[in-house]
Amino acid sequence: MLLQQQKETRGRERTMEAKPEEKAEFEEAEIEYVSYGGEHHLPLIMNLVDQELSEPYSIFTYRYFVYLWPQLSFLAFHKGKCVGTVVCKMGEHRNTFRGYIAMLVVIKPYRGRGIATELVTRSIRMMMESGCEEVRSHWKRK
Template identity: 40%
Template sequence: MTEVTYHTLEAGNDEELHALKTMISDDLSEPYSIYVYHFFLSQWPELCNIAKLNGETIGVIICKIEPHRDVRSRGYIGMLAVKKEHRGHGIAKKLVRISIEKMIKAGCDEIMLETEVVNKPAIALYEHMGFIRSKRLYRYYLNQHDAFRLILPITSKSTVRSVYLQHSDQLAT
């Protein structure tokens, strides 16, 4: 049996990009335009990871890192998809772990995502990995489903309300 391989999306690899877009379109409830992909992939290409089996793309995760209110660094899991026939084999968990490790190395204080409240397998996956429900977002998705915002605290900064943390410009003075 061939093992699943994991790697960062290769810049300019149109075949992988097409496979990634097709998988996300098939599996996620939100439609994403080519601009959304380019937004993530042009700024954070190292945070787009692919799972392959026998040369076929079977899983993908797309993430980013940005400052949050100028007081902490927040990683964000924007999209995660695994082909239906390959679910239940730890592929999504491995993709999330790879991304978490990269975001921690990059200095993230916390990692956040949203998922539909009806997506019990995703909620179980993320909560098993230490994510905590922080908010329910009513009618968040185009299909009118609610979402849970989940946060994985990494540093002590993630446990302090933003208003109580000094802004980076105040630290310079």
């Protein structure tokens, strides 16, 4: 009896794993991009990063980035729902001014449709306008 239950459970797990990720239906024009607008955006950023990235961050880490470089953080919304974010910083490094993309997240149903590209483009544009000569990042998937 126990063996049969284990086999059934494994079969359900395989079925759940094999289920393809649902894609969100939307038009590009429906995505609204906004720059970090203050404390009310912080929980949205934290929730996305905690869900999708491999490293857990403390609230102090988030505040470090968004308080010192708020102009480099952007969020993407679809019909009022936050679906993506990018968080960056910039500073001097070996006699150059360097930008750094610290966090980039787009939730799974919205991936592959250019949202991350647009978030990064907006951040890099702001870094370049601020005098950055290069931009770096480090990626880790969950």
